[in-house]
Amino acid sequence: EAQVTQNPRYLITVTGKKLTVTCSQNMNHEYMSWYRQDPGLGLRQIYYSMNVEVTDKGDVPEGYKVSRKEKRNFPLILESPSPNQTSLYFCASTPAGRSHEQYFGPGTRLTVT
Amino acid sequence: AQTVTQSQPEMSVQEAETVTLSCTYDTSESNYYLFWYKQPPSRQMILVIRQEAYKQQNATENRFSVNFQKAAKSFSLKISDSQLGDTAMYFCAFMSMWDSNYQLIWGAGTKLIIKP
Numbered sequence: 308e309a310q311v312t313q314n315p316r317y318l319i320t321v322t323g324k325k326l327t328v329t330c331s332q333n334m335n336h337e338y339m340s341w342y343r344q345d346p347g348l349g350l351r352q353i354y355y356s357m358n359v360e361v362t363d364k365g366d367v368p369e370g371y372k373v374s375r376k377e378k379r380n381f382p383l384i385l386e387s388p389s390p391n392q393t394s395l396y397f398c399a400s401t402p403a404g405r406s407h408e409q410y411f412g413p414g415t416r417l418t419v420t
Numbered sequence: 421a422q423t424v425t426q427s428q429p430e431m432s433v434q435e436a437e438t439v440t441l442s443c444t445y446d447t448s449e450s451n452y453y454l455f456w457y458k459q460p461p462s463r464q465m466i467l468v469i470r471q472e473a474y475k476q477q478n479a480t481e482n483r484f485s486v487n488f489q490k491a492a493k494s495f496s497l498k499i500s501d502s503q504l505g506d507t508a509m510y511f512c513a514f515m516s517m518w519d520s521n522y523q524l525i526w527g528a529g530t531k532l533i534i535k536p
Contacts, residue, residue: 338522349424349511349526357520365523397465406515406522407453407472411465 309334311412313398319418320388328383328415330398336410337403339381343367344395344414353396356381357403388419422447424514426527433502434535440487441497441530443512451517454488454495455524459509468510471495473517499532507534 311332320326332339340355342365352365356375370392372384381400385392398412423446433439445454456468471479471488478486483503487496499506512527 340522342524347528349528350513350524351526352521352523355521355523363521365521395463401522406517406519407455407470409467409522409524414463414465416463 309410311398311400311410313396313412313415315415316413317416319420321420322389323387326385326388326417328385328396328398328417330381330383330412331379332381332398332400332410333379334400334402334410335378336400337378338401338406339375340365340399340401341371341373341381341383342397342399344397350397353383385417388417390419393417393419422449422514422516422525424512424525424527426512426530428530429528430531430533432533432535435502435504437502438498438500439502439532441499441510441512441532443495443497443527445493445495445512445514445525447493447514447516449516449518453515453517454486455513455515456484456486456495456497457511457513458506459511459529460505460507465511469497502534504534504536506532508532 314329341353342350344350354373356362396415452473454471458466483500509529511529514525
């Protein structure tokens with residue numbers, strides 16, 4: 308089954324404790340991206356990747372890192388989480404040349420206390 | 421920069437009624453996509469309908485249809501014969517066809533409640 312998976316689905320952590328949210332897709336898509344969803348703001352892009360070893364900032368990259376060492380994986384790293392990073396996070400993947408086909412992961416609810 | 425505005429934070433209707441959700445957007449581009457996504461309590465993002473800006477004909481998917489007014493930059497979603505399962509957050513989103521980062525620009529969402 309074609310899908311985007313995220314782990315963990317729920318995470319409660321404390322300020323400053325490094326964490327990684329994993330994202331994996333099995334569709335051989337070139338493009339992957341991370342969004343965060345906050346009430347009243349919709350979704351905003353954090354980082355995106357056009358292919359292996361090619362990443363760039365979205366609209367709200369502060370406090371986040373990403374890597375794309377393999378085509379299928381695009382982890383989101385919070386080196387020192389803060390309470391303002393409490394949010395719902397979505398990973399998405401898209402085949403090159405078909406930008407209108409966005410496949411979303413199930414979301415990760417992160418709470419930073 | 422493109423923006424998407426959904427002016428109705430919350431709406432509620434009776435089951436079987438028709439409801440229209442509003443969305444306006446701002447862009448200087450002529451080629452783009454517009455989307456409506458549904459987010460049920462499970463939080464999964466589900467594509468409801470997509471419209472290409474170069475198509476004059478309004479998109480339709482079963483009970484869901486859009487009213488796309490390009491000159492007015494308006495993209496409303498009509499849900500006919502509403503069902504309890506339509507209860508969800510609905511997001512309007514925009515994407516430029518020429519955006520190299522494939523970025524979706526999202527509205528703030530409308531919470532739709534279908535009452536039995």
